[in-house]
Amino acid sequence: MSAMPSNAEPKDSLEDRSVVRISRASFLSLAGKSLLALCGLLGLRGLVEFMSFQPDPAPPTQFDLGDASSYPPGSRTLISEARAVVLHGEAGFTALSLICPHLGCTVALAPEGYACPCHGSRFKPDGSEQNGPAIQPMNTLRIEETSNGQLILHTGS
């Protein structure tokens, strides 16, 4: 029986150097921590989304109509984006909402005043009711002229 050389290492011992041996307890600990870390990241992402949520902006209730001189005396100007009309009468600037007081349709400008395209209500040029079904006048809106001559229309209540 020949003796093995003293500097020779067993073959299987060389291969074991490339494999990290880990105990079962260590593996479970690593897996658990990894899963918890992922949970934390996902939860954090959800929290960031929740905190950064931006609701749809409320419709504007204030409109800058520009220079008041753009609205000559006697004029009636449609402000489509505000669903309103600006009147420049003898008493100054007034504004009427084009939302019909009957059932909320958008009233159209007519030669003799205003007409609702849904149910036929008609209003006089000053917004007072002419015939039904609407039984109330068109709503007036607040309009102001700033010190630098700008017209600001307020459609909010």
Added chain:
Amino acid sequence: MRLSTVLAAGILLLALLAAAWLQYRQTTPVALTPTLTGKVEYCLTCHKDLEEISPSHPVESFGCVSCHGGERLALNADLAHSTMRGGANPSDLSVVEASCGGANCHSGNAQDNRDHIQRVLTSVQTTYAGAIAQIRYSFGAQPDLTARYGTESVQAYQKTDPKALPSLLKFDPVQESSPYIIAFAANCLNCHLQSEPLPGTLYNRFTGCAACHTTTAGKDPEQSIHQLTTAISYAQCNTCHNRGNYNLAGMQFEPRTDQPTDRLHDYYQPIAQLTRCEWTLDCADCHTRHEAMGDGNLYSSKADIRYVQCRTCHGTQDELPLTRTIQRSDDLALRMAFLNPVIDLKEGDTILVTDKGEPLWNIRPLPDGTYELFGKANGQRFTFRPVKGSTCQQKPDQQESRYCHECHAIER
């Protein structure tokens, strides 16, 4: 770390991933804030391609929930639809007050002629009182033809006609002893505004207001129709009024089996006499809103409410038809013409009226002594002459339409 902890972490991760996936899949809502309610609703998320139901009910103003009910913020179809009124038809009479009512809309305002719901609920089209009374009288269950029962119990909305009844009880076939009346209840109550139609495209209609105001005749019953109209053609009336005959011996409905190809023959009664206007015009061209929708009185029969005759438009040998000049901008005739603009009507125009004062707003006299009529369903213009000044020899005491038919009916 214990195995159970790892498993718990894994389950937590899966739950978070599932939540993220569901969030990813969630539909982005399409918001609408109708001017009528000012409350946001998400119905258009799924229904944005639905056609506008009518020019009088724009979705921007009314939204969906005002009429249909439902959960306005739900993005799940089942939840969103769970509280809808009347399923797909909010005009069903069981829910119509909540859907279409209100003094600004269609109920309770008689002065402004906005009491459609009250009138319809008491009309013979809804109560079916005449048919029930006729059958009960014919088979000995009541001594005369005065109605006692309707499809539902109902009180009169008003009592302005001497023939009108104060109330009707709900017709209950269980209380009947005649097998014919019981069979009638089982087989023949298919043609009132609260009943589902018989199967078939020609009978296809909704219940309630939409039975007449939605054009369904001839269309696939499975087809989704989102439409209301005042331009009602005879075909829509025919979903009830031209379907076939009731066999009183067997107490069975027998649908017509022929397939007429023209209007003249498209009427189920082979012995019916029709004059030209009866097979060229639409029913609504002559018959009024009170005849069709009721006037608030409870009647025993349709004969008590149907009153337009040939003479209403043609007059008699001695008298021209009644007319009225529109003097106010809120005249009902102008409103009718606005909702169905087949005629350019304005203040100062003269129109025909019935002997009860209802406006025949689509008919007006012409300077040459003739009259023009615009079809409500299609706007087609017709002209006609009065009887006065013609060679008509009708006797003064025979002014009902049946006497006109003796000379003017067309061979079918």
